Amino acid sequence: DAKTTQPTSMDCAEGRAANLPCNHSTISGNEYVYWYRQIHSQGPQYIIHGLKNNETNEMASLIITEDRKSSTLILPHATLRDTAVYYCIVPHGSGNTGKLIFGQGTTLQVKP
């Protein structure tokens, strides 16, 4: 997997947008960026993924820079239930092996 770098922790006020950055400067042209999150003592949850264009679903938006070396996950209106560890992953060849490398991620604390 291409190496990713994320801040260790971030805070966000409830109701505000949470913007979680990720650097992946060694990403290859055909590699996607995936985001998962893990709420304490639960299994990880898939959020969103993208290649080049910005993506949006019911959970979040993903903004990928034009050079694809970094991306930002946006939770538009963070709630207390969004407090979790957020993982940015660039899988390589994981389609068949399922070998996703979950690093340390960013611990997002949403505060009232």
Add this chain to the structure above:
Amino acid sequence: DGGITQSPKYLFRKEGQNVTLSCEQNLNHDAMYWYRQDPGQGLRLIYYSQIVNDFQKGDIAEGYSVSREKKESFPLTVTSAQKNPTAFYLCASSVQGRGETQYFGPGTRLLVL
């Protein structure tokens, strides 16, 4: 209501004992996975299976065994050879060939007495 179930939520093992963790899915996924997570750490892949009656070792397979006799089920046995089994165990599944998008169960926390 489709999803992945793992049981039990907590499991206690005595020294020298084998224990089996259950994982069942009704998502009609061909591929299933087992991960281990230690406190404050990321996930590490133990075993994975792309199809019934076939499975492959992941990064930390020593001391573990699996079977895949049915599409819906992928049990993990923690054997006595696993010297440090205390951890949070997570099962996941995906569409075959789409291992980047995995759906996880709630996990089983294994503790050694």
